[in-house]
């Protein structure tokens with residue numbers, strides 16, 4: 062998929078700086094051969110330009126990061142924090158050249174306290190690895206983006222990621238208790254702590270959560286864990302009408318059930334997923350809901366009955382319960398593959414992340430269909446319908462005016478319905494042009510004030526939100 | 533300037549860069565580098581094709597730093613055929629092949645006679661430089677540096693193909709089976725090759741070991757020498773078509789993959805497709821037989837990449853071990869992940885190959901196994917080395933060895 066002409070590195074890094082970086086990292090922790098750099102020119106966002114960095118560094122300690130940033134400040138060279146590079150908004154593209162700082166080798170779980178129920182991790186820990194460890198103690202770290210098996214804790218905190226359990230358990234920001242951050246000038250600060258309650262000073266933890274690598278480099282994360290639910294029940298409900306599936310979403314919650322997961326997939330997405338996973342999904346259905354309720358065993362059975370009843374009443378064609386863990390895992394894996402499976406159809410995927418109040422999900426789904434028809438575009442929609450977060454995905458051979466008009470219309474309608482332009486993927490480059498529409502001029506100005514206060518030289522992830530990128 | 537070619541580029545362009553391959557790539561797990569995982573390698577291939585990256589040694593090192601385990605391909609939701617892309621890139625970089633690997637390729641490319649002669653010479657060298665270790669393996673006499681501490685298999689005194697050409701069972705044969713031995717079971721683990729024959733004959737098959745059969749070409753294909761691999765494919769297809777067997781059996785995962793897909797992909801020949809139809813993996817063929825082993829203790833299984841992903845064989849070997857008289861089967865974690873052998877990969881990236889293999893060894897130990905069974909001689913070779921270097925109380929056995937062990941375990945490394 063090549064959407065825009067790649068541009069070359071910007072020669073931001075002098076020989077002297079390169080030597081100094083090598084002193085800090087050793088030759089194993091630094092990449093400067095073009096054959097390596099090409100892997101760090103972009104991320105999982107489609108339709109954006111790629112840019113080669115001048116150098117990639119792979120530190121293993123906070124102290125190294127501090128020295129790197131001190132140097133970068135002295136040389137006025139941009140630094141782009143990067144985890145696994147799976148974000149969907151162009152957040153790690155080294156737009157202005159310079160240093161990509163990749164934290165994947167800081168991957169130790171420093172501590173897991175089963176009594177106080179928290180974990181202290183390095184930023185490169187993969188989310189699923191933390192959960193595997195937590196599971197050994199009967200604990201759970203709920204934030205669960207579709208990319209759990211690859212995305213890092215640092216990346217997901219910096220992105221403020223959501224995921225498949227948002228409705229009942231909340232999102233990443235609801236679990237971060239404390240952080241260690243290296244600031245743009247190399248100073249190391251610790252914010253927050255490890256207790257649930259903590260109102261000492263401004264809520265600086267939340268300032269860094271979702272800061273997308275623009276305010277500091279996160280080097281340690283303390284997160285809250287919760288007891289893993291005793292039982293769960295997973296359902297697959299199919300519908301002959303997309304709007305009806307949307308209404309079922311609101312009905313389920315309206316009936317007093319808060320499912321851990323309430324996902325939607327339209328027929329287009331369904332077909333692609335089935336092509337990949339071959340699970341025997343009903344590809345003739347117009348929409349599918351993946352629903353999971355969890356909790357104590359008795360409660361789960363009661364809620365399961367309600368879910369079945371409500372779906373039937375909402376006009377579901379079928380409601381099927383996963384027989385066992387293996388079947389449930391297969392359904393989840395299929396759902397997590399929705400986005401890359403859609404990419405089978407066309408070379409360019411433009412993925413939206415609009416989020417509306419739950420009561421407006423059905424209306425938004427219908428509107429997406431109208432837009433697809435109006436502009437003659439293929440749009441596959443899936444998403445975390447339970448929390449109103451939808452991912453209409455436009456599939457094209459190349460980006461043209463129709464795509465831009467469609468995106469504008471979708472964002473406009475989401476905002477008009479009381480929603481937001483990004484529920485969980487962040488602004489990065491992809492959504493930067495729309496930032497002002499949601500925040501207003503004053504909101505953008507305040508954001509810029511904060512950015513300047515923390516990164517006066519503008520060396521951290523420059524060009525992204527709240528920067529100048531205008532598509 | 534050499535390019536990756538249209539087939540490879542088309543696949544590289546299908547990549548939507550989700551990075552899901554990171555979760556299953558054995559090389560990425562060790563190094564965490566984009567250049568060492570499908571997403572990054574596909575990016576490099578696109579740049580190579582666009583003329584933005586030189587086909588130099590640096591690129592060679594990154595493109596070949598891959599075990600071709602196919603985990604990324606099996607896992608890719610976008611359906612990118614990564615093997616096609618990687619092999620295309622390897623072809624473009626084949627003129628960068630390092631000397632020693634070039635030599636291996638030359639030996640395999642020559643006729644079977646050349647290979648036999650070269651291996652005879654290798655045996656002499658081995659005798660001078662190595663001391664024997666256990667039944668089939670060697671330990672270097674001068675262990676200098678990590679690479680030279682490596683345990684390698686002994687070249688067999690007589691290749692399997694130098695023995696009888698036809699083996700008949702006691703009664704009326706159930707079927708006539710041609711055995712495609714591959715180089716490893718012919719020249720190196722000939723004893724295992726004979727065990728395959730023994731098991732099959734014991735189950736009532738007539739086994740033909742066609743003389744003149746030669747390397748399946750997989751190592752050449754992996755080295756980017758597609759033309760040479762195609763010639764070998766043609767040669768073997770002609771030879772085996774003339775045997776008129778009911779089935780062609782393989783007990784090496786890579787050879788099996790070649791017969792099932794490789795030969796017809798490379799030659800496009802009707803005979804190759806006909807052979808693919810009757811090609812059958814050893815474990816599949818014996819799955820319904822009543823089998824036992826003299827091995828006492830828990831055994832676990834390692835799925836060879838070219839068997840589970842290359843040929844889609846996953847349940848039969850495990851079911852076979854579960855039902856086996858004598859030993860108990862225990863499941864180990866990540867049984868389907870690559871062992872790190874990867875043919876010449878373990879020659880070029882030995883340190884990395886060992887780290888990957890070490891994970892398999894500890895997973896097997898954690899499962900409580902005393903033997904790690906697999907069905908590919910290349911995996912046997914690499915895992916034996918990893919076990920030995922870890923000093924682990926574990927035997928590595930080809931399935932055929934397990935099934936022919938009598939009494940106490942004769943193949944034990946001490």
Ligand SMILES: Cc1cc2nc3c(=O)[nH]c(=O)nc-3n(C[C@H](O)[C@H](O)[C@H](O)COP(=O)(O)OP(=O)(O)OC[C@H]3O[C@@H](n4cnc5c(N)ncnc54)[C@H](O)[C@@H]3O)c2cc1C
Pocket residue numbers: 104105141142143144145146147148149152153164184205206207208211212213214215216217218219220221222223224225272273274275277278279280397398400401485486522549550551
């Ligand atoms: C198939 C697929 C499914 C996905 N599903 C979801 C989903 O359901 N929900 C969801 O919310 N997202 C989802 N995502 C998006 C993505 O996986 C998440 O945003 C993820 O949390 C990013 O983690 P990462 O390690 O890849 O970060 P990266 O992409 O490397 O970085 C993300 C951002 O964080 C910054 N950053 C990274 N590390 C640090 C650090 N140590 N300090 C400071 N800043 C840092 C970067 O500069 C960048 O701005 C999905 C992506 C894919 C490909």
